[in-house]
Amino acid sequence: MSEPLVTWRPRLTVRLRLTLSYAALLVIAGAVIAVVIYAVMRFVPNYPLTAANPRDEGPVATRGEILGTIVELSAYALALLAVVGMAAGWIIAGRMLRPLQEITAAARLAASGSLDHRIGLGGVKDEFTDLSDTFDDMLERLQRSFDQYRRFAANASHELRTPHAVMKTMLEVAIADPDHQDVRELARRLHETNQRGIDIVEALLSLAALNNRTVELTPVDLAAVVRWAAKDVQPEADETGVTVSAALADSVVQGNEVLLRQLATNLLQNAIRHGSGSVTVALTPRGVLTVSNPGPILDPAKLSTFTEPFTRSARLANRQPGRAAGHGLGLALVSAIVEAHHGTLDLTANPAGGLIVTVTLPPESDGEVTSARERIAG
Template sequence: MTGPPNASSEERTVDRQPGLSVRLKLTLSYAGFLMVAGLLLLGAVWLFLLRYVPNRAMLYNPDDSPTGGVFPVRSALLEVFAPKAAAVLAFLLVFGLVGGWILAGRMLAPLTRIAEATRLATHGSLSHRILLPGHKDEFRELADAFDAMLARLEAHVAEQQRFAANASHELRTPLAISKALLDVARADPHADTGEVMARLHSVNARAIDLTEALLLLSRVHQRSFTREPVDLSLLAEEATEELLPLAEKHGVTLETGGDAALTDGSPALLLQLTTNLVHNAIIHNLPEGGTVRVTTGVRPGAVVLTAENTGDRLTPELAATLTEPFQRGTERVHTDHAGVGLGLAIVKTITHAHDGTLAVAPRPGGGLRVTVALPAVSPSTGTP
C-alpha cells in the first residue's frame, strides 16, 4: 500500500479554461465606460433641451396672422437629434475600442517584461533583470521587488552550489584516504593492522563529524525548532566547562564573564552556537600560552555573546570569509579536533535563524573577535 504523493516535491498546476486577455478586457472596459459616459451626456443634453422646447407650437405668417396650423416641435427636434446622437455614439465606440486597445497595451507593457523575466527564471536563467525604466509607480515597485528577489535567488543558488561542491570535496577526502589505507593493508598482509585501524578510525570520525554538521545546517535552515527563554551566560559557562579538557590539553586558558543575557530561541541550537565559538577559538590559537575569553552582555534591545582568542594576525578581508563553509583562517590547527571547516558557518546559520547578527573582526594583537547579537527578552515576562 502506497501513501499519497509528496505534494512538496511535485509541481502543482491548475487547469484553466482559455479566456479573454487582460488587454482585451481593459479595452472593452475603456470602451464601455466611454459609451456610458456618452449616453449620460447625450441624455443630459436631451433633457436640458426638453425643458425649453414646447411639445407643440403654432405657426404664424410674417404679418403675425395665425395660420391655424400646429407644428410638433419635439418630434421634429427628435428627428434631427437622434441621427446625430447615433453618429456620436458610433464614433465614441470606435474611438473607445481603438484608444482603449492602445492605452491597455501601454499600461500592460511592464507586465509583459515581468512575465518574460519570470519565464526565464523558471527555466533557470536567474541572471536576467527587468530594469524597468521610468518614474516610481506600482509597476516599477513590482519590477524592482522582482529584480531583488532574482538577485537573492541567484546568490542563494550560487552559495548552495559552492556549498555542495565543497561538501563533496570534503566528504571525498576521508573516503579516498580510507580506500587508500584499505588498499595498502590488502597489498601487504603483514602490515601493522593496529596502525591502519587507528588511522581509519580517525578518518571515519572526521567524516561522521562532517556529516553531522551538514545535517545540523540543513535542520537550522528550516527553522523547525521551538523557542523558549535562554540565558546566554549559562550557555557560555556550560560550553567552557565541556571544552576545558581540550583547552588544558593544548595550553589554552579559558576565561568567562559578563552579565545575564536572556534571549528567545532553541537551547540546544544556542548551546551548539556557543560550543562552536569556544571550540573554534581553542583550535585556532597560539601553539602554547593562548587565551580564550567568552563574555556576555546586554545592549538596547539585544543581548551579546562575544568570543575572543589569541592567535595569528588576520586581515579584515580574510576574517570576513571565515563564516563561509569550509573556510579556515590559518593552517596552524591541531591535528586532533581540527574541525571540518563548518564551525563559524554553523554559528552564522544559527544566528540568522534566531533573527540575530554576527560580526567577525581580527584583534589588533592577533586572533579573532566574534560577536553574536540576538534579540533580548524581558526577564520577567520572557517576551521581546
C-alpha cells in the same frame, strides 16, 4: 479511435479587456450626456416658432423635429466615441502594460534557469515598479541560494570522499604488504579517519534537522551556557596555547539549552582554531554574545561565505599550525541555530586582524527576567 474535438476559445487578454472597458466607459458617458440633452429638450414648447418679423423666413423646427435630430446625431456620436475609445484604449492599455510584459519576459527567463538578469524597471514609483523590485530581489536571493547549493554540493562531495579515499589507500597498502604493517597503528588511523566521516555526516544531519523543524524555546541562562562551553573547550585552548577571557553579565534568553550549548561551543572552537593567542568572550544582559579573536586580516567581502557549509578551505590560511581544522560546518550550524532562535548573527573583520562574531538573541521581557532566573535556579 477518434480524437476528441478541441473547442477553440478566444483569448481575452488584459489589454483587450482594458480596451473594451475604456471604450465602454466612453460610450456610456456619451450616452448619459445625450440622454440629459434629450430630457432637457423635452421642455421646449411643442409648437412652431416664428420669427419676430413676418417678412423673415418661415417657422423654425418643432420640438419633435429637434428631438429626432438629437437622437440621430447622438447615434453617430456614440459610434464615433466607440471607435475612438477602442483605438485610444488599445494604445493606452499597451503603454500601461508594457512594464508587465518586461516582468513576464524576466519570469520566463528565470523559469528556463537563467537567474543572472534583472528587470531594473525605472520611471515613476507605482505598483509595477514595486513588483519589479520584489521580483529582482527574489531573483537575487534565488541566485545566491543556488550558488550556495552548488558550492555546498561540491564541497560536501569532496569532504565526504576524502575520508573514504584515505581509508581505501591505507587498506590497499596493508593488503599489498601485510608483513610490514603495524596493525595497532593502522587500526588507530582507520578509526580516526572513520570518525571524521561520522562527524561530518552527524553535522550534516544536525544542520538538516535545524532547517526542517521548529525549536521549542524556554527561558535559558545564557551566561551559564557560555561558561559550560568555555570549560568544555579549555583543554583544546590549553593544548594550543590560547587564552580564553570572558566578561559575562547575567542574561536570560528564550532558547533551547542544548542548541545554545552547541552554538557557544562552535563559536569558541572557531575562535581558538583560527585565531592567534587569545579569545575574548563578552555577554550583555540583553542577550548579545560577542566572541572575538586576533589573527590575520580578513577580506570583508568574503565574510558572508563563512556561514556556508564546508567553507573550511577558505580559512585554512588563517589556521595556526598544529590546530584542528574542523569540517567547515561550525559557523553554518551557528547560523542555523541563530535563525531557529529568531536572532541575528553578524561577522565583522577586525581592522587590526581577526574576526568578531556577534550573536543577538531575543531576551526575556524585563518583567519576566526575575521569575525566569528563579525557575532556572530552582
